Amino acid sequence: MNETELAGRMRAERYFADEGLLTAVYLALTLGRPLLLEGEPGVGKTEIAAVLARVLDRELVRLQCYEGLDAGQALYEWDYPKQLLALRAAEARNAEVGSVAVGDVYGEEFLLQRPLLRSLRCEEGAVLLVDEVDRADSEFEAFLLEFLGDFQITIPELGTVTAAVPPVVVLTSNRTRELHDALKRRCLYHWIPFPDAERERAIVRAHVPGIEEEAAAVLVRAVSGTRELQLLKRPGIAESVEWARGAVALADTGDPWPVALRRALGLLVKDEEDMALVHRHIEELIG
Numbered sequence: 001m002n003e004t005e006l007a008g009r010m011r012a013e014r015y016f017a018d019e020g021l022l023t024a025v026y027l028a029l030t031l032g033r034p035l036l037l038e039g040e041p042g043v044g045k046t047e048i049a050a051v052l053a054r055v056l057d058r059e060l061v062r063l064q065c066y067e068g069l070d071a072g073q074a075l076y077e078w079d080y081p082k083q084l085l086a087l088r089a090a091e092a093r094n095a096e097v098g099s100v101a102v103g104d105v106y107g108e109e110f111l112l113q114r115p116l117l118r119s120l121r122c123e124e125g126a127v128l129l130v131d132e133v134d135r136a137d138s139e140f141e142a143f144l145l146e147f148l149g150d151f152q153i154t155i156p157e158l159g160t161v162t163a164a165v166p167p168v169v170v171l172t173s174n175r176t177r178e179l180h181d182a183l184k185r186r187c188l189y190h191w192i193p194f195p196d197a198e199r200e201r202a203i204v205r206a207h208v209p210g211i212e213e214e215a216a217a218v219l220v221r222a223v224s225g226t227r228e229l230q231l232l233k234r235p236g237i238a239e240s241v242e243w244a245r246g247a248v249a250l251a252d253t254g255d256p257w258p259v260a261l262r263r264a265l266g267l268l269v270k271d272e273e274d275m276a277l278v279h280r281h282i283e284e285l286i287g
Helices: 003-012 017-032 047-057 080-092 115-121 138-151 180-186 198-206 213-227 237-252 257-263 272-280
Strands: 037-038 059-064 076-078 111-113 126-131 152-155 157-163 166-174 186-190
Touching: 003 017, 017 037, 017 047, 017 186, 037 047, 047 059, 047 076, 047 126, 047 166, 076 080, 115 126, 115 152, 115 157, 126 186, 152 272, 166 272, 198 213, 213 237, 213 257, 237 257
Parallel strands: 037 166, 037 186, 059 126, 126 166
Antiparallel strands: 076 111, 152 157
16 A cells, blocks of 8 residues: 555545654554654544554554553453352362363463453454553553564463564553653654644544534634633644534524534533633634
């Protein structure tokens, strides 16, 4: 798949990547490198993994990172309650517990696959999304770096599992902390900015059927102006789309478009102080 075909397929999935992001995705796929995406919340970092899964016809496997995440929770765990039941059943059959502890209790039926192991075992390959990697501890980040190096893990009771088809890996970060240089060097890095007005209008119109061109233009100008205010949480593309959907629903009941935008403002702004600031500038934003 060349870069033009990739762009077309992504647009068909209603994802409008700019030239920089499209190049980063294409090179990551071509070179087999993990793609590390940073940017403001709501600019489409997570969504791109779902889009790639559909474009490549692969399973999407998501690992949501959080503080305290360890390798066991990301790789695999044993189903201890089920193992205990199996041991008790063996005792009830007058079997020797020691004879089933390894041979029977550490089999595939007792293995709980977590995202990293699941991504390795997808026969057709997977798209592995490691979401908000900056929320995990630096120790997990070091483990992840090792995993990305060879795409294999060793389960002592079962042996080594190696990916038949290496997963396409997308990592996202909101920069709540700085990632280690070693992880950045391992990946192809791209920063996703807020979209320009033309691209955001295209996104809104693709996701909100029935919205008129002029209405979309008014909304996008208001979103752009809102982002320029000193907000605690600037709205992302997802908020723009939801605001448009809400305003269209109100406009369908008879509200003029500016009134519909004002009434649906809670879909765009999600903080009390930010809401008060936006209301002070509402005339210049919406009219």
